[in-house]
Amino acid sequence: VIGLIKKLVQFKLFIQLLAAAAINFDLAAVSRLITSGKATISSLPTKAFCAGGLNCYSCPAAGWACPVGSLQFWFNDINERIRFNQPLNLAGLYIIGFLSLIGGLAGRICCGWVCPFGFLQDLINKITRRNFRIPSVFRSVRYISLFLFVLLLPLVIWDFRFVGPWFCKYLCPSGTLTAGLPLLVVDEGLRASASWITVFKMSLMSLFLVSFLFSRRSFCKTLCPLGTIWGFFNRFSLFTLKIDQETCINCGKCERTCSMHIPVRNEQNDNRCIRCLECLKNCPVNAISFKIHKSEKFFPAGVESKQGENK
C-alpha cells in the first residue's frame, strides 16, 4: 500500500490537474464568453453543488459552486430572513453537511489534492522551489478571514450597499484571478463598473501570485477560510497521520519537505496540514503512516503492535 501511496504523491500534480479540470469543465461557456465578448458564466445544473476546493462560481468554466461563496450567501439569507421575520431556508444545511463530510473523512485533504487554487500555488512555486516561513501574525489572519468575512459580516450587516459575500467581494484572490480578471478582460461594459474594490483585489491577487514564488501555499497559510474550516477537522477526522517515533531517525526530511512548515515529528495532524502526504512520501525509513479509523492497521504495516502498546 505504501508503494501505491508514494506513487500517488509522485503524480499528485497530475491528480490536481485532473481535479481542476473536473471542477472547471464547461469549456462551452468559455467559448461563449470569448465569441460573445460579454460577461457570461457556465449555467449547468451541476452548479447547485459545491466543489471540493476554493473555486469561484463566477469562473466562466466552473461547473460547481464554491463552498465558501455558498456559505456566505446562506448566511446573508439567514440574516435577511431573521430581520424580516421569515422562516429560515434549511437548504443551506447542505453546505455545512458537505464541509463536515469531507472534513470528517479526511480533514484538509481537498486542499492538497483537489483545490485548483492550491494547484496553481504548487505550480507557481515549482519555478523557484523556495518556501520561506511566514510569520505567525500573518498566519492567524485566516481566522479573521473566516470568522469576520465569511461568518460574522454576512450574518450581521444588512444594508443594500454593503450586504453580500464579504470574503468574495473584498478579499478572495482566487475569484479575482479566475472570474474577475477574465470577465473584465472580455467585457467592456463590466470594465466600466470597476471600482476601487477592483483595484484593491487586483493588487492583493498580484501580491499573492508573486508570494507563491517565495513561500509555497502562502494563500493557504494566511487567508483561506475553506482550509481553515477543514483544518479544524484534521485532528478528529477518520483519516489521520501518525509517526512512529521508534522507527524515526530524526533526519527532519519530513519537516523540510512540508509545504506548510508543520513540525511533523511532534504534530502530524496540525490544523495547517493539507494532507498532501509529501512527508509520508519523503520519509526514508517509512516512519510516517496514515490510518483510517477502526482499521487497527497502520500503513505501512509493522507498526500495529506499537499502537497497542501506546494505548
Added chain:
Amino acid sequence: MKRRVLTVMITVIMAVFVVTGCKNDKTDDITVTMENYTGRSVDEYYESGEYQVILVNFWATFCAPCKKEMVDLEELSVKYKDRGVLVIGACTDPAENSGLIEKLLINLGVTYPTVYGLDSNFRGDEITGFPTTFILDSSLNIIERIDGKREKEYFDSILDNYAASLENSGQLHADPKLIMIDPYLTMEYRLLARGKDSSELEITVSPMDDYYLNGEGYPDLSISLSSEDTAITITPSILNCSGIKTGESESWQVAIDGITDTSEISAKLAIIACSKESCNMLNNTVPITL
C-alpha cells in the same frame, strides 16, 4: 477512542444534512404577480403599449448584489418611465417566499412591477447567476442579455440609448398639444413619428359647444401650414374640408421633412365658426411647436 466515535457520529449527521439539504422542494412553479403591490399586472403593462423597451431583471432573495442593483433600477425606472422604458423585477424565489419578497421590496423602496415564483429559465435561456438582466423590444424579442451586476451608470447609458433610438425611429407617441380658440374651436396636434429626416404630424380640429365650422369659400374651410425655415417642407401644406358639424371633428396627417428641435411651424386658419345666433370669421395664426 470516544472522540473518534463522536467524529463518526458527527460525520454521519452531517451526511444526513447533505441529503436533506438537497431536498429543497419547490412546491409549484406558478407565476404570481404582485398586483396589489404595483396596482397593475405585468400583462397589463405589456398590453398597454406604453412601453417599447422592457428591462427584465432576474433576482433572488438570497442574492446580495441584486439588492444594490434593484435600488438603482428603481431610480432608473422612474427616470425612463416617460421615455417608453418599463422595468420589471423577476424573482425566482418560490411562491411561498412571497412574504419575504414583499418585505424586501418595501425595504428597498422598489415600486416597479415584480413577478415571482419563476423558473430560473427565461425563454430557454438558463439563468444560474444573479442578477441577470434581459432587455426586450416592443415585440418582446430579447435584444440584450446582461449577466451579473452592473453599476447604475451602465444601465443609465444603455437605457438612454434605447430611449433615444425609439424617439428617433418614431415609435414613441408624444403627448398631444392643445390650442384653444375660445369659444369657437380647439385644435389638437401631436407628433405620430419623429425621424431625423421625416416626421409625421396629426392635426385634429373640433368645434366647441354649439358651434359648427365652415370655410370662407363656402363650404371649404382651410388651414395653411408654413414655416420660416426654408429647409422644412410640409405636405400637404393646406388642409381643408367641407365644414365640421357640431360635436364632430376632423383630422389630418401631415408629413414634415427637415425638422429640427427648434423648428416652428405656423398654422393660418381660414374658418368661419357659426352658432345658431351668429357667424364669426377666424383669421388667427397659431404657432405649432414640435
